[in-house]
Amino acid sequence: MTSYLLFIGTIAAIYALLSLGLVVSWGQAGMVNLGLVGFFGLGAYCSTLLTKFGAPIGLGWVAGAALAAAIGVGFCLLTRTLRGDYLAIVTLGFGEGLRLVELNERWLTGGSDGISGIRAPFKDALGELYPWFYFALAWILVALVVWVLSRALSSPFGRALRAVRDDEKVAAVAGKDVLRLKCQAFGIGAALFGLAGGLYAHFTSYISPDNFAVQLTIYIFLAVTAGGYSRLVGAVFGSLAVMTILESSRFAAEFIPGLSAVQIASLREFALAVALIVIMQLRPQGVFGLRNERAGSFDADTATSAAVVPVPSK
């Protein structure tokens, strides 16, 4: 039981890292990344392959994060003159396309069999203590990321990001380099996804394309929305909540008689998808709503996005 709790606790920390990445790019800068699972997978495969050829695990994590960030910034530059939908579509395509590569380049990724026996840090030296070590490592990393991000986001950089999110034109008029800010936010988000991927690969020591399907994107969106999509503390809370729902529904489904394994799995995913829809309808601001982050009387929630109707000054 302890090992099971440690396992899902560590996975929850990895979900928290993903959620924090989404808070930076979506919650703070307003850019949707529908292919976050692609960046997650990229980090996982990059770190796995590098360490397979003898690189130290730390280097694999950094390389995975850096590669994910570089690709994220690339997409940001590619769609710089287009509406937000296009960045979403491109990242979605990236996630799906990468999964095809993972599935079919068997010489590199092992195809649908995946890669097993991924090296784990200090596993032999620690023995019984290893799950505790990784659990602590993952959560220390989450705490570190929360600390660094909360410093960054409460600085002028964070205020500028939120200005870009609420109205790009106003931010540009105020002399902010909008493109640069967007690239930074999206790059930080992608780097966190990549880092989470590396952490995941070396924790489970097995990865396959099934781990990087679109469902995970929905889970993370659910976590971030449930917690309040612009709040760091909300991301951590949301990922714990999602993990609790995910795991408890596994046990709850056993109490419904006469269901096959496929039906139970589909019922759980159905429930999570519906949960995301309901939360977005009823409480789009999440458990931890927007906090005193806006400047002046501008209300982001009542402004129209298409800039068709000018916002009346209040």
Place this chain on the structure above:
Amino acid sequence: MFTEFAQYVLNGLVLGALVALPALGLTLIFSVQGFVNFSVAAQMTVGAYAAWFAGAHLGWSPVVMLLFAFVVPGMLGIATDRLALAPIRRQSGAHTALMLAVVSIALNLAIENALRFLFGSDLNSFDLPIERNLQVWGLSVGPQQLRNLVTALVIAVALAAFFSLTRWGKAMRAVADNTDLARLKGIEPRNLSNLATFIGMGLAGIGGSLLAIDTSVDPSTGSRLILIIFAASVLGGLTSLYGAVLGALIIGVAGEVAMIAMPPVYQSLTAFLAILFILLVKPTGLFAGTAGVRK
């Protein structure tokens, strides 16, 4: 060599004609409602299951079967739009269009899993008699593929008539072309959104059922094509109905011809590369004006 190339082009046109229907649906909904509704993919599968149920279980005739495959996803589309998406549209915040896109992905997942719950993960085929391929000038094409091509063509012509002759069709084109101008002329886009959803999802359903007749249906039938559908729509500029059809044909042919150099599993990847290429070269899409694409 030439015959081989022509064969790939022909296969591409057959695939493109199928993809054109959901791509049209997506484009229609985007034009009228202003957001990318990712649940068209799952509605394709709904249509495929509806057709499978009507054809293989109830033994209905093909025309009634296709009508059923149009109406069921159409109605379900309106119901899910009302239940899941309309309350979010009413919030009209700074990022509503993107929120709607995210919710529609969740909706897509929900529908797909509902189907998996009801029908299981197995492949279901229509048990049609096996027919010999037709051979013309060294080209080979299946009779069912030919029928699909003709069906898609008939539907395209019927749609064109609807959009150019009827009052509702003209109103929709006006909204797609310029929402503000349409509103000035007294057309309320919101009133058209149900009709657009019904037709759009219905088209996706027919596309899915034609695909399923040719191959088979499982809960992920539509979701596997999601990228190709979007590529077709983006290629056409997301708001141009004719652009969506041409985009689908181009993506279909490009994907098949690329198979000369790439393994067939990468067909979706060609679609993704096509999106990237279009965004680099002509970000507004090949067939639409600049409206709605640039921010």
